[in-house]
Amino acid sequence: MKKQYETAMINRGGRVGEVEAPNGSFHLKIDKPGLHSEGTNPEQLFAAGYASCFNGAVQHMLKEHNIESESEVKARVSLYQHEDGSYQIGVILEVSLPGVEKADAEKIAEEAHDFCPYSRATRGNIDVEVQVV
Numbered sequence: 001m002k003k004q005y006e007t008a009m010i011n012r013g014g015r016v017g018e019v020e021a022p023n024g025s026f027h028l029k030i031d032k033p034g035l036h037s038e039g040t041n042p043e044q045l046f047a048a049g050y051a052s053c054f055n056g057a058v059q060h061m062l063k064e065h066n067i068e069s070e071s072e073v074k075a076r077v078s079l080y081q082h083e084d085g086s087y088q089i090g091v092i093l094e095v096s097l098p099g100v101e102k103a104d105a106e107k108i109a110e111e112a113h114d115f116c117p118y119s120r121a122t123r124g125n126i127d128v129e130v131q132v133v
Contacts, residue, residue, distance in 0.1 A: 015041065033079060043077045043089065050118045051075035054093055057116035061108045062097075072096040090127040097132065105132045 011019045013030065018039075020027040029039030055073040062069055074094040081087055095112075097105040109130050113119045122128055 019045075043079055046089065047075040047077040047091075050077070050091060050093070053118045054095075054112060054116045057112035057119070058095060058097070058108060060115060061111045064111075065104075065108065067100060067104065067108070069097040069100045088126060091122070091129070093128065093130045094133045095130060102132060 008022055009019050009026070010022060011017060011030065015030060015032050017030050018028065019030050028045075031037040031039035031041060033041045033043060051073045054075065055071055058071045058073060062071065073096070076092040076094065078090045078092075079087055080090060093109075093113075095105065095109045097108060100108070109132050113128075113130050119128060
């Protein structure tokens with residue numbers, strides 16, 4: 001396997017702190033999930049990354065099938081607490097492919113789920129549901 005890209009982020013303070021890129025190009029305040037949070041949280045960051053990566057995979061599959069559509073992906077990331085106090089995340093990916101027949105859209109979404117690096121990394125570890133909306 002040939003490495004194509006590597007990046008890094010630095011966190012200070014855990015869930016109540018900050019995250020930044022070593023080169024200073026990215027800096028965010030991190031806060032716990034909640035209605036009155038002043039910063040973002042790890043679940044939002046994961047949702048942003050997964051939505052972007054999955055939509056890239058959708059666009060790749062559209063190109064492979066010579067289908068044109070302005071694709072949109074919403075990643076809904078939920079945080080669950082187990083009875084033992086540990087936590088786990090779950091994801092629902094909502095895929096919108098305007099102008100594409102439902103059966104074709106479902107095929108594109110399924111193929112994207114097989115292709116997407118985030119989907120491959122999470123497969124068997126967390127619940128991920130893909131929905132065509």
